[in-house]
Amino acid sequence: MQLFLPIADIPVNVFLILAMGAAVGFVSGMFGIGGGFLMTPLLIFVGISPAVAVASVSSHIAASSMSGAISYWRRRSIDPALALVLLTGGSIGTALGVATFTWLRSLGQLDLLIALSYVILLTSVGGLMFWEGLRAMLRANSGNPVPMRRSGSHGWIHGLPLKMRFKRSKIYLSVIPVVAIGLLIGFLGAVMGIGGGFILVPLMIYVLRVPTSTVIGTSMVLTLVTMLFATMLHAVTNHLVDAVLALILMVGGVTGAQFGARAGQKIRGEHLRLLLGLLVLAVGVRFAFELGIKPVELFTVRETGGAT
Amino acid sequence: MRMRATAIAALALAAALTALPARAEKLIVSVSNHRVTVTPNYSGEELVLFGSVEKDANTPPGRTYDLVVTVAGPRADMVTRRKERKFGIWINTDSRQFLQVPAYLAIFSNRPIDAIASPEVQRRQQLGINNVVLTQRVGTDYADVVPNDPFRSAFVRLRSQHGLYRESSSAVTFLTPTLFRTGIPLPAEVPIGTYNVDIKLFADGQLVTRTETAFEIVKVGFEQFVATSARQNGFAYGLATIAMALMTGWMASIVFRRD
Numbered sequence: 343m344q345l346f347l348p349i350a351d352i353p354v355n356v357f358l359i360l361a362m363g364a365a366v367g368f369v370s371g372m373f374g375i376g377g378g379f380l381m382t383p384l385l386i387f388v389g390i391s392p393a394v395a396v397a398s399v400s401s402h403i404a405a406s407s408m409s410g411a412i413s414y415w416r417r418r419s420i421d422p423a424l425a426l427v428l429l430t431g432g433s434i435g436t437a438l439g440v441a442t443f444t445w446l447r448s449l450g451q452l453d454l455l456i457a458l459s460y461v462i463l464l465t466s467v468g469g470l471m472f473w474e475g476l477r478a479m480l481r482a483n484s485g486n487p488v489p490m491r492r493s494g495s496h497g498w499i500h501g502l503p504l505k506m507r508f509k510r511s512k513i514y515l516s517v518i519p520v521v522a523i524g525l526l527i528g529f530l531g532a533v534m535g536i537g538g539g540f541i542l543v544p545l546m547i548y549v550l551r552v553p554t555s556t557v558i559g560t561s562m563v564l565t566l567v568t569m570l571f572a573t574m575l576h577a578v579t580n581h582l583v584d585a586v587l588a589l590i591l592m593v594g595g596v597t598g599a600q601f602g603a604r605a606g607q608k609i610r611g612e613h614l615r616l617l618l619g620l621l622v623l624a625v626g627v628r629f630a631f632e633l634g635i636k637p638v639e640l641f642t643v644r645e646t647g648g649a650t
Numbered sequence: 651m652r653m654r655a656t657a658i659a660a661l662a663l664a665a666a667l668t669a670l671p672a673r674a675e676k677l678i679v680s681v682s683n684h685r686v687t688v689t690p691n692y693s694g695e696e697l698v699l700f701g702s703v704e705k706d707a708n709t710p711p712g713r714t715y716d717l718v719v720t721v722a723g724p725r726a727d728m729v730t731r732r733k734e735r736k737f738g739i740w741i742n743t744d745s746r747q748f749l750q751v752p753a754y755l756a757i758f759s760n761r762p763i764d765a766i767a768s769p770e771v772q773r774r775q776q777l778g779i780n781n782v783v784l785t786q787r788v789g790t791d792y793a794d795v796v797p798n799d800p801f802r803s804a805f806v807r808l809r810s811q812h813g814l815y816r817e818s819s820s821a822v823t824f825l826t827p828t829l830f831r832t833g834i835p836l837p838a839e840v841p842i843g844t845y846n847v848d849i850k851l852f853a854d855g856q857l858v859t860r861t862e863t864a865f866e867i868v869k870v871g872f873e874q875f876v877a878t879s880a881r882q883n884g885f886a887y888g889l890a891t892i893a894m895a896l897m898t899g900w901m902a903s904i905v906f907r908r909d
Contacts, residue, residue, distance in 0.1 A: 454739075574892060583891050592894075641732050
């Protein structure tokens, strides 16, 4: 069934988009991530312009993190104080991200920025995750698993001023790194069309030492709010949010996520990390490959307005 | 029904034209539809333009005619960018701005334009894509450039790939020596707006007469409503999208609740 997307301005097959949403939803449910880093590239590959893809995916991620955040809230595994501090940085980061997005779009370098940030971020994070997963798996196989969290070892991060007590997470921490992480995730989210869960969760675990009981729920709150904010800013400044596209993605995504979550429970943790690392790495390499080879068409045409 | 409406329109046009002072030839044309509505499942359409050459006493006998039809869509500013290899990756470097160029351009004739008129006449009458003025910003100046300019030819090629620019030297068919028709294909991604159709009649390499008509392409339905509100009411549109995301997420958490 063909449907004309009003903002993306191209006709698409509804079932293709729905299936893509479900597939990404499955993966995101399995790994407990938003899946934006898969959704945005997939949309670009089917012919939707990177700018529209980034802007529309933010509302799709907002929907999936909304359902996630609700269920974590019911289980009381969200730290409201920590979420609030993260959000201070997150909102500023998102605003900066959308401003950068608008500026680069006018220069004609937006697609390059999106591709480059995917290459750098995904290959490095994916490589690290893959390596971690591989090591953990080898250790598990040799029979001496190493605990994930080395409690008690305080790095320089914990020596920073402006300390604050986060009750539900049971941590006592400076707000500076928390705001900085929020800022980074907000910025990347707005520019790349990703929720940033796959970077945020490791950062919170390894850098902030947030206990695993509250880490995913709290990161989902940050993702939810920054993505809502990004949707709003993209809608107001660039008019690039395709609500029809977003709705199809949301419906596919939230359904797929349920099945993914069930499948994820059957797989061992280190296997999951290995698989996720591999997936992230593959997307990064795909973008790197695209930048390196000579494009079939060197020219592009874009309407800059003034239509009469 | 449509045929009859067109016939009436043609008659009305003929009546109006006969009131004008006598010229050697007159062109009477009509398009099959003056208002094309693009619905969500629109996947392209073809309009038909037909007309006839009316002769009078002043017409030299035995004249054969050539016809060039130029359909120009709404005008817009466009930018064409070129990628170049820098630091091992392909990035946009050079760009050229095209000012108020037609978003859709189709040129149809009954035989190759080179056979219809001399290069001088082609240039003056803007016959063919190579002769239509596509204004570019060149430094501080505004001008069209030679047809084989890399940016101009890339622009035309890319528009042609989407079916938005086209040229055909066999699209106009003469059903009788004076009665002609041509199809105007409109692709799925046709821009909305007013389309001007310029019909020029040639005999012996010279312009004999010309006439103009127009049609309009409008988008209707939900999609158009979404597109318009996104552009004109960004804030409300953003709020609606946010509400939709929150609702979908909330619904999913209820439908799939497991605890």
